[in-house]
Amino acid sequence: MDKLILYNGPNSPFGRKTKITAIVQDIKIEEKIVKVEQAEFLDNFNPLRKIPTLVIGNDQTIIDSDNICLYFNQISKKKTLFDPDRYWSIMSNISVANGLMEAVLERRMETIRSTDEQSKTFIQKQEIRALRTINWLEKNWTNYKSKQLSMDQIAVACALEYTKFRYTDVWSNDSKKLNEWLEKFNENSFMKMTIPREA
Numbered sequence: 001m002d003k004l005i006l007y008n009g010p011n012s013p014f015g016r017k018t019k020i021t022a023i024v025q026d027i028k029i030e031e032k033i034v035k036v037e038q039a040e041f042l043d044n045f046n047p048l049r050k051i052p053t054l055v056i057g058n059d060q061t062i063i064d065s066d067n068i069c070l071y072f073n074q075i076s077k078k079k080t081l082f083d084p085d086r087y088w089s090i091m092s093n094i095s096v097a098n099g100l101m102e103a104v105l106e107r108r109m110e111t112i113r114s115t116d117e118q119s120k121t122f123i124q125k126q127e128i129r130a131l132r133t134i135n136w137l138e139k140n141w142t143n144y145k146s147k148q149l150s151m152d153q154i155a156v157a158c159a160l161e162y163t164k165f166r167y168t169d170v171w172s173n174d175s176k177k178l179n180e181w182l183e184k185f186n187e188n189s190f191m192k193m194t195i196p197r198e199a
């Protein structure tokens with residue numbers, strides 16, 4: 001079996017999703033934490049220079065967290081995280097989670113620019129999108145009672161935790177059911193093992 005190297009960051013929600021999938025699906029990986037802005041070598045593997053990026057052996061690369069999760073799931077002997085009976089619901093929920101991660105990340109990147117370069121309109125747009133998405137999840141989350149672990153649960157938990165880490169937890173009062181679900185889900189060892197940390 002070729003060596004699997006996962007280039008990751010210390011607090012990327014996309015990276016956390018892939019790391020959790022590797023843990024749950026019992027895939028042995030070597031994780032290398034990089035500072036993406038300085039990781040020029042990564043351009044050879046991924047011209048977008050984004051993390052996570054998975055390198056298999058020396059010549060194959062898997063780009064994008066969703067593809068990495070699908071790959072880990074495919075090579076695993078464990079039960080699938082993409083139940084065929086719920087497949088399109090799972091995939092759509094993952095896209096919603098990814099959009100939430102993106103909104104919070106974009107907002108964060110804008111807030112750390114110098115004040116004269118920042119756009120308040122842009123920041124506000126991302127905040128409205130993030131809070132609207134969480135509100136939508138509160139009403140439409142199909143996993144409140146689910147006993148079977150699935151990829152959308154992992155993705156949504158990573159997105160909500162990243163929102164708390166980088167933006168706000170103010171939504172937890174209005175979205176009580178979702179927050180209760182998250183707190184229970186956070187008791188899983190794979191969540192405890194992958195808590196984001198400051199770089």
Ligand SMILES: N[C@@H](CCC(=O)N[C@@H](CS)C(=O)NCC(=O)O)C(=O)O
Nearest residue numbers: 012013014036050051052064065066
């Ligand atoms: N669609 C990508 C998004 C990955 C992504 O945006 N990663 C961020 C870190 S959380 C990144 O590498 N940003 C570096 C940059 O944009 O320069 C995925 O799911 O893997």
